[in-house]
Amino acid sequence: MNIYEQIGLKKVINACGKMTPLGISVVNDLIAESMKQALQDFVEIDTLIRHTGKIIAKHTDTEDGCPTMGAAAGVAISVAATISKTNLHVVEQLPFFEGTANEIIIQKGHTIHFGASIKQMIALGGGHVVEAGYANRVYREHIEQSITPNTSALLYVKSHHSVQKGMLPLEVMIDIAKIHNIPLIVDAAAEEDLKKYIKLGADMVVYSGGKALSGPTSGFICGKKEWMEACRMQYKGIGRAMKVSKEAMIGLIIALESYESQSVDPDIQKEKMIKLCNVLETIPGITTGIEQDEAGRPIYRARIQIDATKTGIAANELSEALKKSNPAIYLRDYNAASGVLHVDPRPLFESQEDIVVDGIIRIIGGG
Numbered sequence: 001m002n003i004y005e006q007i008g009l010k011k012v013i014n015a016c017g018k019m020t021p022l023g024i025s026v027v028n029d030l031i032a033e034s035m036k037q038a039l040q041d042f043v044e045i046d047t048l049i050r051h052t053g054k055i056i057a058k059h060t061d062t063e064d065g066c067p068t069m070g071a072a073a074g075v076a077i078s079v080a081a082t083i084s085k086t087n088l089h090v091v092e093q094l095p096f097f098e099g100t101a102n103e104i105i106i107q108k109g110h111t112i113h114f115g116a117s118i119k120q121m122i123a124l125g126g127g128h129v130v131e132a133g134y135a136n137r138v139y140r141e142h143i144e145q146s147i148t149p150n151t152s153a154l155l156y157v158k159s160h161h162s163v164q165k166g167m168l169p170l171e172v173m174i175d176i177a178k179i180h181n182i183p184l185i186v187d188a189a190a191e192e193d194l195k196k197y198i199k200l201g202a203d204m205v206v207y208s209g210g211k212a213l214s215g216p217t218s219g220f221i222c223g224k225k226e227w228m229e230a231c232r233m234q235y236k237g238i239g240r241a242m243k244v245s246k247e248a249m250i251g252l253i254i255a256l257e258s259y260e261s262q263s264v265d266p267d268i269q270k271e272k273m274i275k276l277c278n279v280l281e282t283i284p285g286i287t288t289g290i291e292q293d294e295a296g297r298p299i300y301r302a303r304i305q306i307d308a309t310k311t312g313i314a315a316n317e318l319s320e321a322l323k324k325s326n327p328a329i330y331l332r333d334y335n336a337a338s339g340v341l342h343v344d345p346r347p348l349f350e351s352q353e354d355i356v357v358d359g360i361i362r363i364i365g366g367g
Contacts, residue, residue: 003184009045011327014347015356018190020115022330024210024217025347031254035067035216038250045246049235051243052249053228056220060205061255064228067249068219071189072114072121073242074206075155078185078221079104079125080238081204081230082153091237095126101152107138107173109163110156118157118187125236127152137166143176154184158191160294174201183227189219192297194259203227209248215255218248250346266298269345276343276353283364285310291342301332302343304360311364315339321363329359 005011027035028094049067057064068074081101084090090097104127111131112118130151133142143154170186177184181266183203190198190211197205204227209218221231234345235243270290277288285307293299306315313321316336322329332342343356 003264011245012358013327013329013341013352013355015345015352016112016330016332017332017344018211018214018347018349021354022347024208027214027216027251027255028258029216030258031251034254035251037248038247043246048246048249049232049244052220052253053232055253055256056222058320059259060198060222062198062205063221063225065220065222066228066231067244067252068206068221068239069242069244069248070210070217070219071187071206071208072116072188072219073239073244074219075118075185075187076125076242077231077234077239078204078206078227079122079127079153079155080234081227082183082185084233084237085230086233088233088236090232094234094237095124097126101150102126102127103130103148103150104153105132105143105146105151107143107167108133108135109138109167112157112159112161114159114161114189120317122155123345125234126238134166135163138168140168140176141304143168144180147176147180147182151182151190153179154182155187156184157187158197158295159187159189160297164294169199169308170202172312177201177203182199190297191295194222198223204231206332206349213252213255213259216248216251218244218252220252253333258291266300270300272345272348272353273300273343276302276357277304280304280360283311283361285312285364299344299346301345304331304341304343306339306341308339313364315341318360322359325357325359325363329356331356 007156013126018025052067053065055066080094104122120130130146132146154177156170186197186202186205188197188205189208192212203224204221206221209215280288287305289303290300308314319331319333319336332344
């Protein structure tokens with residue numbers, strides 16, 4: 001019985017992904033123990049923030065880093081940094097300060113909702129959102145003709161949530177930023193490559209500490225030293241409401257230090273999903289396959305197509321029934337309206353894919 005069951009909550013089988021509504025990730029024993037020790041002692045927080053920044057820089061091949069409470073906080077803080085720089089007066093006035101450039105240009109297809117609106121995160125940092133282009137097409141001219149003296153930064157979202165078709169690639173956005181001498185922020189919250197976007201020329205990159213890293217609830221910004229100084233300054237302003245804890249910073253450090261050694265072979269996860277598909281294929285009305293992550297990451301999920309005329313239950317109904325079961329089983333149901341569900345192997349514990357299969361068979365058989 002886990003700690004949540006002990007306080008009367010249902011056990012959860014997470015076959016959805018590293019999702020905030022389900023607690024993102026689970027940490028290993030080394031991270032958990034380090035956080036326990038951090039919770040049981042004192043430290044100079046400002047010194048710890050700077051030290052954590054050095055560790056972030058080491059593992060991202062950047063000049064410096066700034067720990068945050070999460071990737072969403074990282075977006076708000078990085079936006080604020082481009083507006084205030086290290087001017088304490090402006091830092092203390094955000095998000096209401098209007099006396100300097102504060103427009104953030106973002107492609108229309110990147111104005112995502114990830115559980116909250118990225119436009120709201122930008123606004124928390126004092127940014128005024130300028131949407132460029134259309135949801136399915138953005139041209140270079142859309143970005144360049146949106147640039148004014150009030151432009152503070154360009155923001156690029158690298159996410160499975162964002163529109164892939166018709167958007168400008170990051171390389172083009174970086175080129176525009178350099179030509180116009182404007183900083184470019186990359187929201188790479190769930191991305192696994194911690195060095196790629198800085199190498200391409202981004203000024204600041206925002207990551208989650210709890211997703212690809214499987215660390216605690218945390219995040220970080222990495223990039224040029226001048227911008228990291230400005231990011232840290234936000235802890236005297238909006239960052240105070242989203243301050244990162246001492247135990248989260250220690251857990252993040254350990255997660256970074258052990259990241260490469262903790263990586264899981266995607267072929268092993270794919271093999272588990274193939275076995276799951278082979279069993280589900282025997283159910284009339286279900287067809288399956290393996291699909292790679294929409295954003296191109298080396299994540300291979302089981303695709304389950306539901307024919308409601310044969311199964312007697314639609315995909316969205318099956319997903320909801322699984323959530324209401326005990327243990328609660330969460331599938332990836334973004335495409336349920338099209339009759340498609342996915343199983344993400346990453347958060348599953350040993351043999352939990354069998355529980356997922358049994359749950360699906362039970363509900364369809366009972367239907």
